[in-house]
Amino acid sequence: MSSDRRVAIEPSTRSAAREQVVRWFSVMASNTADPVAGITRPSYGEGEQFAHTFLREEATALGLRVTEDAALNSYMTLPGRDSEAPAIMIGSHLDSVAQGGNFDGAAGVVAGLAALSMLRRHGISPRGDITVMGVRAEESAWFQTSYIGSRAALGRLSPEALQCRRVDTQATLAEHIRQCGGDPDVLLAGQPFLDPGRIRAFMEVHIEQAPSLVEAGVPLGIGTSIPGNFRYPEITVTGETAHVGLPRRFRRDALVAAARFVAQLDALWQRWEDAGKDMAFTVGRLHTDAANDAMTKVAGEVCFSLDVRAYDAADVARLHEDVLGIVATLQDECGVRFELGRQTQAPVATAASDIQAALTDLARSRGIASMPLASPASHDAAVFHEAGVPMGLLFVRNHHGSHNPHEAMDIDDFMLAVDVLTDWLLAQG
Template structure:
């Protein structure tokens, strides 16, 4: 059986797993698979069952990440890890993360069916809690694996259960005491490569008419989940010169950050600004009051560490300018960060060559999103990504990846693994 025939033969398996995780996460109108909770646990169990059927060896590390290993008879080089995540945001889509884990299963199944023996161990990773919605910190599974958890992270509360990250990890069979040692669970120097398949989070591939892309880089980010603006409550008739309006300060801050974004892109420096939360206090806001309190969240991202640092400095300056203009105080509050993730040049070339051999049109694009791949790249692991066409972006119920496009990505992945 040719590899192309073997890939096609795995379509029912891949579709069954995609449908399976959709059933597990069903939360109309979208999908919710809670990290370190029932949804993520059940999805891991489904993937582990598929791995067992292929004869893969399962293990769980101290972060409760699942690894399924296909051992090479005589490994010639360090192992390749193929990974992504199974959790979702609340009422998101089915394919963000899960498609990448399932792609690893599909690629190994196809190589086995084609009778191709690996030159190195191949491992499929189902990494925990990639989405920041659950603890206010993203990429947690890969942070655990590579000792990249920030100080205090294990004490963060779960958004639904209130249990700390340490308690949540222990509940799922992990070992928070081992994580507190702050040493990698896997030596990055002993990992040959990390590969991730992920749906694209912008319509660039729809625009290009291509089923997949070779990723060039993922952005890093700086996040402030709870920016708090404090002014002074007042009557709605208060003249403008007396006001310390926290809501208008929030608007000024947001629009100033948008101007920064447009200016940077005009200079050829890609970045993004996202205001995810933007509100006066729900318990006290009123039609007939000037709000003295306002809260918003900020995700600031860029593809280069120096650029990201420069943007963070501009954030500080803009914040001070708005606070002075509106006579309010602005506390940026809690901060988390993820390093940018440039892809390995050799893997970019290797995946491009594999795509050509498969007859697949695969342009090279930046990813709009940060992924677990960022942590592997930051740890010095050669890292590569394939982005799969997806009609409606991600983090919404309307993700629209077509299975044939995922199968094309699996073909390219398997072709690269076979060389």
Template sequence: MNTAAWRRQAEALLTEVADATRDGPGITRESYGPGEDAALQVLERHAAALGLACEYDGARNLWMRLHEDTRPGPVIVIGSHVDSVPQGGNYDGLAGVVAGMLVLAALRGRHEGSAPLRVLALRGEESAWYGRAYMGSMALLGRLPAAALRLPHRAGGGTLGDAMARCGADVEAIAQGTPLLPEPVAAYLELHIEQGPVMVARGWPVAAVTGIRGNVRHNRVRCIGETGHSGAVPRWLRKDAVLAVSQLLSRMDEHWRVLLQMGMDLVMTSGICTTPAQSHAVSVIPGEVQFSFEARSQDAATLERFHQLMQAECSAIAADRGVRFEFDERLTTAPATMDEGWIQRFEAVAARAGQTLERIPSGAGHDAAVFAAAGIPAAMLFVRNAHGSHNPQEAMDIDDFLLGVQWLAEGLVEPPHAG
């Protein structure tokens, strides 16, 4: 397929999925929900037009292959996710699936000498809906904890297990940790937009990902103090939950600054922080705060150290202010290293074109980390994207995308690097 045909197909596919899942200013493709279903239906229609066969696995992820390629595995998989955050952007995840479809069609007749090629449209990568990421890929690999099936939807209305069952997933097999891969996998490759500003700032249209930060998080921590009259309770008798949480986050921010000065890789976020709406009043001392806590790093020891610091600060603040902290389940994702051999393949492709493929770590999480953790060689290409991600302003340039698709395709026919 030539570049003009790639462009037409990509633009048509991306636009149709966006139109099918538009939600106000952005798009919404809920994990194991209607928007994700709609996106998969569009992908199936376009796959048929490209001469691709489709089937679903037991976690209801969509697999695509050339009709004529029925060779047994191990297979090379190009994949990404199709869900989104609420009112997010159109390219996060979806661009990688579209890239795989274009590559699969373009390599018809050119890929018989190597492993069979598959495209995988994964469900449930975003943690926004059930508080846990990588649901489709973890279920596929038999690594989704049974307890995750009981996680409640962010707006109520059932659990993750309920949503999976409605979509036709084999919830019993998932609960038992049964791997659901239809074929053994030799490698997992993923094209994805960069979700930060580095590539735009440095003028890199495409880059190779070296590794993916792991994370430790609590979706809900409760700081419980004591409500009271704002004018009648002196400071020394107050148990103010807002001030306690403010003090905690300020102390953790200082720990973060010090660890960065020591050369450690770390980011910290508390994206949810709220008091109970039913007790909101200017004249009420807040007796409860619920907040989330997340740290990410390329080093597992740094994550553990920072989590221990947070626990220690909670204990100290609880004793000082007369409050207590209650934690939900700690969720942990290990950092992942991308496969050096595949990175060098893509570098060789760029070099043949007279260009340099720069290397960059990923601060955001991706399904590639799940495959790498399962011992499957994984690699990623980032495509430059303005205005960040998880918002409607995502601005991937189609020319950058097509360059990434080209290098991905050529990397699949590039001989493995001898070094």
């Protein structure tokens, strides 16, 4: 493959790729539609399985080499001329949250396949392999642990993660992997399927998850970084169940303690914003004990989840200390006990500066408006960064955020991302 960026993809080839893209998204949406709203592709469930099977079949029809690993990640490869050359990988996840949108995650896999389809149609053979990776189980909503598929591929999935239970079925991750045809015993041994030293770069295309590009009127974002986080999926606050009329001085109200915890974290966030520092926290689930709560009872137990994230590892550590301090104070003030439970974490990741610069230049050369964009969300590219693989991110303008049925990525915007991605692949030789 020439490293000359002037290699052009013919309009008819791009038009055919656009038709494929529309069909791929349509088939996935119609076959993984949630009966209530949006789409649902549970990690190691029927919807995710359909998406992987469907896109692997489409990749085979394109003449790509298709494989999978013990965690059932999908690999769809355009072989290179030099078997010793390091590979370029493009990828994202194919699962979704319940009643989510059709583009979150899937856009990255479809973008990679569209780019390889155009290269194939032009008879272009890259120097090294170019592999599109369909990643399993990125959405931690299901097993309440991060980056399952990508960590498994790199031999970094902890044994404890295999015992996490899916929130709807209560079956373990190991059981779900085995039911889908994977081999959790291989994962337990920590044997990596991918060698980071053999990967030249990992590129991820994704819809934006806050409307920054919409606000700016710009179709593409050049990703700069991915926040790190710490999470407590199952925090329990235990107080004392009591009569609704109990005077305040006698109460050990678990719900009041949980509410004050949320309020104090929100006040902390405001202080960080006032200081010009970036962070975010989310309590995605908060509930009393459904078997014991009542309108005329003081809540004796409350459970909630917590995600806290920032763009600097030192900031993440500082925020963790702040959370522990808030917990200690509230235990004394409210007479309750906080049990934080299992903790998970994900690394801060920074896109490679040369990839950022190249994507910016390629977009500019096409007359495509772009802007630097730090992602507010987690992405599998962070795991590759942690493993020492240079990574890049391309974000596509998207109305209404993500993790809901109203994702509104325009296909024309998406194809601009595919154009830039394809130009970048052509420039790699």
